[in-house]
Every structure is written in C-alpha cells, then in structure tokens.
Amino acid sequence: xxxxxxxxxxxxxxxxxxxxxxxxxxxxxxxxxxxxxxxxxxxxxxxxxxxxxxxxxxxxxxxxxxxxxxxxxxxxxxxxxxxxxxxxxxxxxxxxxxxxxxxxxxxxxxxxxxxxxxxxxxxxxxxxxxxxxxxxxxxxxxxxxxxxxxxxxxxxxxxxxxxxxxxxxxxxxxxxxxxxxxxxxxxxxxxxxxxxxxxxxxxxxxxxxxxxxxxxxx
Numbered sequence: 001x002x003x004x005x006x007x008x009x010x011x012x013x014x015x016x017x018x019x020x021x022x023x024x025x026x027x028x029x030x031x032x033x034x035x036x037x038x039x040x041x042x043x044x045x046x047x048x049x050x051x052x053x054x055x056x057x058x059x060x061x062x063x064x065x066x067x068x069x070x071x072x073x074x075x076x077x078x079x080x081x082x083x084x085x086x087x088x089x090x091x092x093x094x095x096x097x098x099x100x101x102x103x104x105x106x107x108x109x110x111x112x113x114x115x116x117x118x119x120x121x122x123x124x125x126x127x128x129x130x131x132x133x134x135x136x137x138x139x140x141x142x143x144x145x146x147x148x149x150x151x152x153x154x155x156x157x158x159x160x161x162x163x164x165x166x167x168x169x170x171x172x173x174x175x176x177x178x179x180x181x182x183x184x185x186x187x188x189x190x191x192x193x194x195x196x197x198x199x200x201x202x203x204x205x206x207x208x209x210x211x212x213x214x215x216x217x218x
Contacts, residue, residue, distance in 0.1 A: 003071070003139070006079040013193065017079070020192040021163055029188035030199045031153050034206060036174050037181045042214045048114065054171070055143060056113050057213060059087050059106045061205040062141060062167055068202070070193045071138065072163040079193075085166060087143040088132065089117070091124040100124045101132040103140060110213075142168040150175040154186040165190045167202070 008014060020026060036054070043050035062068040062085060069082045086106045090099045102124040107113040134140070146154075150173040158164055167189055174183035187202045 002083045003080040004083075006070075006081060008079065011079070016195070017192045020190070024191075025163075026191050027158065027188055028191045028194065028196065028199055029155065029186055030196070030203070031151075031184060031186040032200075032203050033182040033184050034203065034210075035180050036183045036210070038214045039210050040174065040181050049118070051145060052114050052117050053213070055087055055089060055104075055117060056110055057206060057209050058143060058169060059085075059113070060108065061202060061209055062169075063106060063108075064205065065201075067194055067198050068141075068167055068189075069139075070165040072165055074163075079165075082139040085139050085141050086137070087117075088137075088140045089121070089143050090145070091121055092147070093125075093128060096128055098128060098130070100127055100129060103133070103137050139166075141166045144168075144170045146170055146172045149173060151184050154184075156186075156188050163190065163192065165193050169202075 008017070011017065036050075039053060039057075040050055042048075043053050066081045069085045071080050071082060072078070073080055084106055087104050089102045089104060091102055092099050102120045104113075104117045104120045107116065154170055154172075156168060156170070167187060169188075170186045172184045174181045176182075185203065185206070187199050189199055
C-alpha cells in the first residue's frame with residue numbers, strides 16, 4: 001500500500017477543498033441508470049458472472065483517476081492519494097440476514113481479478129463476522145450490491161465534518177425498459193475533493209469501459 005502526499009499549495013482544487021472541508025462540510029451523490037444490456041449479454045454468453053464483471057469495471061474506473069483515490073490522514077492533517085484502491089464487496093447470508101465484508105485486491109488483469117474476487121466471496125460465505133479491517137486495509141472503497149431492488153434513489157450520510165474521501169458505490173438490480181436493461185448506480189463522494197462533474201464522470205467512464213470490455217473480449 002503506497003500513496004503520495006498532495007501539495008496543498010499546488011493542488012488544483014485548493015480553494016474548493018478549503019471551502020468544503022472547513023466552511024461547508026458536505027458530500028455529494030448521484031444516482032443514475034446505466035445501460036448494461038451488452039454487459040449482461042456478454043456475461044451470459046461467456047458463462048461468467050455479471051456481478052464480478054461489473055465489479056472489475058467499477059474498480060478499473062475508480063483507479064483510473066487520482067481524484068477517486070484520495071484520503072485524509074488525521075494524524076498528520078495530510079491529503080493523500082493512494083496508488084491503488086481496492087473494492088470491499090459484501091456477502092449476504094440468507095439465514096441470518098447479515099452481511100460479511102469481503103476485501104478484494106484490485107488487479108488490472110481481468111482474469112486475475114475475477115478469480116480472486118470469486119475466491120474471496122467463497123471464503124466469506126464460511127463466516128458470519130463483520131470483519132471490516134480498515135486499519136490494515138485503509139485503501140479500500142465500498143462497493144455494495146443491493147440485490148433486492150431496482151431503486152430510483154439512494155442517500156447515504158456520514159457524520160458532519162468527517163473527511164472521508166474514498167468513493168462509496170451502490171448498485172441495484174437491473175430492469176428492462178424499452179427493450180434495454182438499465183441498472184441503478186449511486187456514487188457518493190466528499191464535496192471537498194469531488195464535485196458534480198467528477199461524480200458524473202464515474203458513470204461516463206463506466207459506460208466507456210464497459211463498451212471496450214465487451215468489444216475486446218468478444
């Protein structure tokens with residue numbers, strides 16, 4: 001786990017950061033529907049799991065830009081950027097109606113990531129512990145699938161003034177509309193390091209990477 005410290009004197013969002021980390025502490029989130037028709041078809045045609053394919057694309061997108069890999073070190077008051085951030089996914093246990101966090105290391109190689117993510121899920125199915133270890137895994141982002149609902153909006157709050165900068169991403173079930181499969185996705189980020197453009201850009205990048213992925217793997 002490596003990171004670089006951001007020089008606040010040259011940081012391109014210096015003024016925005018100061019305002020939204022001191023004067024107006026808040027986060028911003030956007031919910032939108034992604035057209036996942038081709039990605040679903042690819043997953044079925046290749047016998048791969050759509051869930052892991054989407055998780056891979058999401059991890060790739062969030063690792064493609066420094067703005068999505070930021071964190072704040074309270075011990076030193078530093079704004080940092082991780083070299084890599086990894087998804088924390090979740091396994092739901094039907095019998096206890098509880099979740100187990102699953103820490104999966106991101107790998108740019110699709111086959112490696114897919115194999116590791118699937119293995120991590122199988123291991124998590126054997127436990128009921130909420131073993132989220134942020135001390136040993138600080139460079140993670142929350143990736144949570146709400147499998148029971150194709151929702152229209154989702155709002156997640158953190159305590160006022162808490163400078164948590166890594167993305168929090170939720171997505172729900174896709175549903176058919178006018179012959180296409182649309183899936184709700186919600187991206188939450190702290191306003192100090194991201195504005196509407198940067199949050200919306202996650203959706204644009206997901207669409208772009210999904211199209212490239214389906215075309216290159218077909």
